[in-house]
Amino acid sequence: MRWKRGARNQLLLELLLIAWALIVLVPFYMILINAFKDTGEAGKFGLGLPSEWMWENFSAVFRKGNILRGYANSLLIAGCTLVLASLSAAMAAFCIQRNNHRFTNFIYYVFVLGLVIPVALIPTIKLMMNLHIHNTYPGMILFYSAVLLPFSVFLITGFLKTVTRELDDSAIIDGCGPIRMFAYVILPLLQPVMVTACLFIVMSVWNDFMGPFYLLSDSSKWTVTVSVFSYVNQFGTNWNLVFADILIVITPVLVFYFFLQEHIVEGMTAGAVKG
Amino acid sequence: MKTFSRYPLYFIVPAFLLYAVLFIYPTAAGFYYSFTDWSSYSKEINFIGMENFSRLFTEGVMQTAIRNTLIFAVAVTVLVNVVGLTLALMLNERTLLGSFYRTAFFIPVVIASIIVGYIFMAILNPEYGILNKTLRAIGLDALAMNWLPDTRTALWSIIGTEVWKSAGFAMIIYLSGLKTIPRDLIEQAMVDGAHYLTRFRHIVFPLLAPAFTVNFLLTVIGSLKVFEIVFVLTGGGPGYATEVINTFVYRNFAKGMWGYATSASIMLTLIVSVVAVSLLIVLRKREIEL
Numbered sequence: 099m100r101w102k103r104g105a106r107n108q109l110l111l112e113l114l115l116i117a118w119a120l121i122v123l124v125p126f127y128m129i130l131i132n133a134f135k136d137t138g139e140a141g142k143f144g145l146g147l148p149s150e151w152m153w154e155n156f157s158a159v160f161r162k163g164n165i166l167r168g169y170a171n172s173l174l175i176a177g178c179t180l181v182l183a184s185l186s187a188a189m190a191a192f193c194i195q196r197n198n199h200r201f202t203n204f205i206y207y208v209f210v211l212g213l214v215i216p217v218a219l220i221p222t223i224k225l226m227m228n229l230h231i232h233n234t235y236p237g238m239i240l241f242y243s244a245v246l247l248p249f250s251v252f253l254i255t256g257f258l259k260t261v262t263r264e265l266d267d268s269a270i271i272d273g274c275g276p277i278r279m280f281a282y283v284i285l286p287l288l289q290p291v292m293v294t295a296c297l298f299i300v301m302s303v304w305n306d307f308m309g310p311f312y313l314l315s316d317s318s319k320w321t322v323t324v325s326v327f328s329y330v331n332q333f334g335t336n337w338n339l340v341f342a343d344i345l346i347v348i349t350p351v352l353v354f355y356f357f358l359q360e361h362i363v364e365g366m367t368a369g370a371v372k373g
Numbered sequence: 374m375k376t377f378s379r380y381p382l383y384f385i386v387p388a389f390l391l392y393a394v395l396f397i398y399p400t401a402a403g404f405y406y407s408f409t410d411w412s413s414y415s416k417e418i419n420f421i422g423m424e425n426f427s428r429l430f431t432e433g434v435m436q437t438a439i440r441n442t443l444i445f446a447v448a449v450t451v452l453v454n455v456v457g458l459t460l461a462l463m464l465n466e467r468t469l470l471g472s473f474y475r476t477a478f479f480i481p482v483v484i485a486s487i488i489v490g491y492i493f494m495a496i497l498n499p500e501y502g503i504l505n506k507t508l509r510a511i512g513l514d515a516l517a518m519n520w521l522p523d524t525r526t527a528l529w530s531i532i533g534t535e536v537w538k539s540a541g542f543a544m545i546i547y548l549s550g551l552k553t554i555p556r557d558l559i560e561q562a563m564v565d566g567a568h569y570l571t572r573f574r575h576i577v578f579p580l581l582a583p584a585f586t587v588n589f590l591l592t593v594i595g596s597l598k599v600f601e602i603v604f605v606l607t608g609g610g611p612g613y614a615t616e617v618i619n620t621f622v623y624r625n626f627a628k629g630m631w632g633y634a635t636s637a638s639i640m641l642t643l644i645v646s647v648v649a650v651s652l653l654i655v656l657r658k659r660e661i662e663l
Contacts, residue, residue: 111463115470118460119477121537125492126480128503142501182391190388196380205385212396214649216598216642218403220626220635225399244395247388266379276381305485307601312626323485327605330491337495344488355483356476363479367545 133341140338155342163329163343168322175238175321176303183243184295187250192284194251195258196266206255212248219312226313233316241313242303250295257291258284297358297365304351322347400642407636413629425636435637437613438621439644442597445532445617446648449596452536454588457543458581462573464544465551475548479541486538490605493534497521497606524614527607531615534602539595543588550584551577586656593652597645618644 124145132140133155135148159165190209194202222241223232231237261284269279285292303321310324317328329343355362407425411418429435464474481489496502497520505517520530554577562572600619603609609616609624616624618641625634 111466112469115460115463115468115474119474122477122481122541124503125496128495129492143495143498143503143506144501145503186388186391189384193380193382193384197377197382199376202382202385205389208397209388209392212392214594214645215400216638216645217396218399218635218638218642220622220631220638221399221402221406222395224406225395225402240391241395244391247392247396251388270379276379276384280384301483305483307485307487323487326491327487335494340491341495344491348484348488351483352480355480359476359479362483363545367542367549 129341129344132337133345135338137336137338140336140341143337152338155338156346159329159339159342159346162333163346164318164320164325165322165343165346167318168320168325168347171235171319172304172321172323174235175242176300178235178239179242179246179303180296180299182239183246183250183299184292186243187247187295188254188285188288188292189280190247191251191254191258192280195255196263206251209248209251212245213252217245217308219308223313233314233319235319238309238313238319241309242299242306245309246299246302249298253295253298254288254291257288261287293361294365297362301362301365403635403639403642406632407639409632411632411635413631418632421632425633426640428633429636429640434613434616435618435621435640438609438616438618438637439640441528441613441615442599442617442641442644444528445535445599446593446596448529448532449535449539449599450589450592452532453539453543453592454585456536456540457588458547460540460544461547461551462577464548475545478544481538481540482542484538486601487605489534489538490602493530493537493602494521494606497530497534521607522611524611527611527615531603531606534606535596535599538602539592543592546584546588547581550581554580582656582660586653586660589656590649590652594645594649597641597648 128143128145131145131147132143134151134153136150136152139148190205194206226232226237226241229237231240265283265287266279269283274283305323306321307324307327310320311327314320320328326340326343326347330340333339406418408420408422409418410421410424460474460478464471468474484492496504499505499517499519499522502520504520508514508517518526520526558576559572562576567575598619599617600623603615603617603620604623607615609620618637622634622638622641625637
């Protein structure tokens with residue numbers, strides 16, 4: 099009797115898990131299969147195979163959807179933000195954690211505040227205009243760096259607590275100044291947390307919508323995620339093309355996720371777990 | 374001076390400068406602009422005192438937006454945590470496809486909200502969407518609603534979409550919380566004859582308190598700031614049935630009423646701050662008591 103009840107629970111468990119897996123995965127299958135149909139058929143959102151495989155949907159999207167341009171923008175903005183935000187955050191975290199002084203702790207709390215407070219986008223537009231960086235790549239890179247700094251500083255400061263100070267001492271005895279100590283001793287030790295922070299930064303920039311939407315009136319600088327919005331806006335809901343567009347935009351994210359899964363999950367949840 | 378000689382303060386300068394200029398300054402400036410008539414219609418920016426705020430609360434739409442935002446935040450927080458915790462508890466058992474489930478459940482978290490919005494626009498299509506098709510196929514025709522165009526179901530459709538996207542995130546945090554619970558503790562309780570629910574109530578749940586705090590806070594803060602999913606699915610409509618604070622801000626921003634829009638986003642800042650601080654105090658206290 100006991101065994102029987104155990105088996106029944108096990109079956110129920112698997113069924114529930116499979117049910118949620120279907121809820122999560124079927125929408126992606128729906129996008130995939132309907133991206134190959136013609137407009138009429140795709141509008142019915144059927145899960146069957148297309149009556150005719152319309153590969154030209156993808157070339158149509160590539161021609162009209164600003165896909166390559168969007169990818170170039172995403173890579174440029176995400177790449178530069180990554181370098182700027184992660185390095186400046188590591189330096190700040192190093193100073194904050196090692197000094198552990200009233201003043202540096204105060205700075206730390208000011209950074210942490212940025213984890214909670216919503217970004218003031220409308221005033222940022224005016225600021226960018228005054229600084230002559232509105233509608234420019236440097237403007238977006240500086241904006242994202244500022245917005246993503248709180249999380250990066252928070253994450254790296256937490257990690258630095260586990261990095262022993264003994265190495266600092268021996269570096270000083272060997273005649274290292276603060277800058278060389280940071281570059282040659284500390285930074286290599288930070289590698290795991292830097293990977294986590296960098297993935298967080300890239301994912302955040304890649305998936306962000308409100309930043310470019312408010313801050314870039316020049317749509318030729320929009321990132322690839324935002325290009326989906328402008329595509330739907332221009333060409334309406336021809337679902338086969340919208341799905342093809344979505345597919346082109348999310349496939350790299352999914353591939354990236356499958357290969358770097360552990361790191362990405364870590365990057366998106368690490369702050370939460372260690373905080 | 375001697376204090377900072379080993380780890381000089383100039384290390385903070387690049388990060389703090391960036392943060393001060395592009396985050397703190399706009400936030401502070403927002404407080405100022407919310408008391409002005411800043412708009413696209415005039416070059417001048419005049420101080421008008423509390424006028425924007427009194428207008429916010431007499432026009433009525435902002436009240437609807439605040440109410441919808443709060444309903445959304447509460448419902449999403451409860452549902453995301455219930456689903457996330459359930460999934461985590463199930464994955465903590467031995468299952469046939471353990472790591473496959475974990476990988477699959479996290480996928481929606483890495484997809485941009487705006488894209489999730491478009492996906493659900495298709496799924497929620499009353500006539501052909503896979504949600505209603507599934508409901509009809511299993512004989513639940515009565516549950517096949519109009520979803521987005523119907524004022525009674527629109528907000529709940531958006532809540533469901535957000536839960537679909539975010540449950541995997543909460544799941545991961547609960548899972549890492551569950552990993553920290555010593556196995557012998559559970560086994561000891563089993564030896565003592567404690568039933569699953571008893572073990573959950575008295576051992577697992579109290580020890581999950583830190584994960585619970587984090588999940589609760591992050592979901593509340595994140596869902597108060599909701600924008601993309603509402604913007605794509607309904608734009609705040611039908612009527613103002615799904616208007617949230619951020620769609621209200623955008624609506625007025627697009628009309629060129631920048632000062633007025635800023636005053637609405639200041640309200641959001643205040644709400645988020647008050648909710649976050651009071652939740653943190655309550656949940657931390659609870660963690661200690663448990």
